[in-house]
Amino acid sequence: MVYVGFIFVPIVALVYRAATAESLGDVITSPILRDAIKVTLITSLLALAITVAAGTPLAYILARKRFPGRDLLDVMIDMPLVLPPVVAGIALLMAFGRRGILGGALDNAGINLPFTTAAVVIAQVFVASPFYIRAAKAGFQGVDTSLENISQALGVSPWRTFWKVTVPLSAPSLTAGLVLAWARAMSEFGATLLFAGNFQGRTQTFSLAIVSATEVNLGAALVLSVILLGISLLLLLGLYRFAHGNTTIG
């Protein structure tokens, strides 16, 4: 009970104070809100797509194969989870920044990442992908390999087996991973601020807009926070619905 109260009271307080804030109307019609929604959705969805495309094979390999350095790889993938986001941002700058380790090579290729929308996506992939990879790996590990073997013995290709047997059986884990990764990507702040900066319509995501708003007017920040809360809730509910519809394999 205490725990439930602990989680709910701040959220209720946020909603209550936002609903009574004077700036409600101003914020809803402001271009800052529109741009923040646009930037946040585009970047977080791209980050999620990259995470799934690159993370699924990796999670599968980690779950099924044994090879030298596997444990190390496992730890490396979890590193972003324990790094403070600000450190993640600095690490990204040191790697992909103009004077970073790969900065010269990127510059020669005509790529300049810091302060771009692409930098926001990179920061989100960096901090959010471990949530998906971890969950996907656990999901794949939970699938009975004999089912996969039977499927292949019956002449079904490994690729088709993966899609028709492994993925449906690990769907709850995959969905949970997706939800966590998406939520983390949308709320990402520290790494983005350092690596991508803060510019409306280009790199200013919802979290950055909220922090910027607290400098001027807490009411506006409250309203933005509640809108972010609402959008997240809707997206997550939708995703859960979708996932549950899919888990029941006829």
Added chain:
Amino acid sequence: MPKYLLRFLFLLFMLAVSVACNGTLGNGTPTAVPSAIDTHIPREIPTQSPALTILAASSLTEVIPDIGASFRQKYPTATLNYSFASSSVLRTQLEQGAKADVFASADEIQMNAAVKAGVIDGTPTLFVKNKLVVIVPKNSTKVATLKDLSKPGLKLVLATSEVPVGNYARQSLTKMSQDPTYGTSFSDAALKNLVSNEANVRTVVSKVAIGEADAGFCYLSDVTVATASQVTIIPIPDRVNVIATYYIGVVKGSKYPDFAKGFIETITSEAGKQAFKKYNFNTD
């Protein structure tokens, strides 16, 4: 065995990174500076060992603790806790009921807002001034003079317009536009190069120091010993400069108003002035 060694080295490396960044970018977090003598004083007499919380603009990060040391010579039992952030953030925190004893703002606007909100006791004191400069990364050739700020494709960083230094920087750009040396379109052209609105002046300096940005506006005092080797200063002529005025006041509801006043007296004392001079502030 080598696998564990590798893992250990990796973690060690990440630790080093996090320590390194705390050193160069760790602002905005409260820093507790406990008095060495504090431990010898019995805790039962709280009035004898006051703990003052000082909220101060980011640009005061080095100088205020320096002056705090002379304050503690006078009041050896006192403990000083500092919290540095942009003046606008600190003002918001005070309005939301943050417990503090002294508020030092980097401009008159934020201090006036705090007074208006009823969180300051008495009249704030102007205690120091500061000048704007443009900084560029050392060895960068992109910006040699102020006029270069309008060159297309440049990466300019400013503090957001709500933060005092961000506001001053925009005022200075507007002044430049009114000056025939730069031309009427100068400010617009320079602001087209703006790639990020930073939360406070110190992150502006960091982004220029690590070479991610080609230029930034900060106070002369922000080019500290730590960053001086990484940036080149381009002075802004007085006619297009904006002089920042810093105000300090006692926070309403302070538990130790007398000590808070004593702290402000130390700031405005001759020793305080010397410290400000050392950090390139303007004490005239």
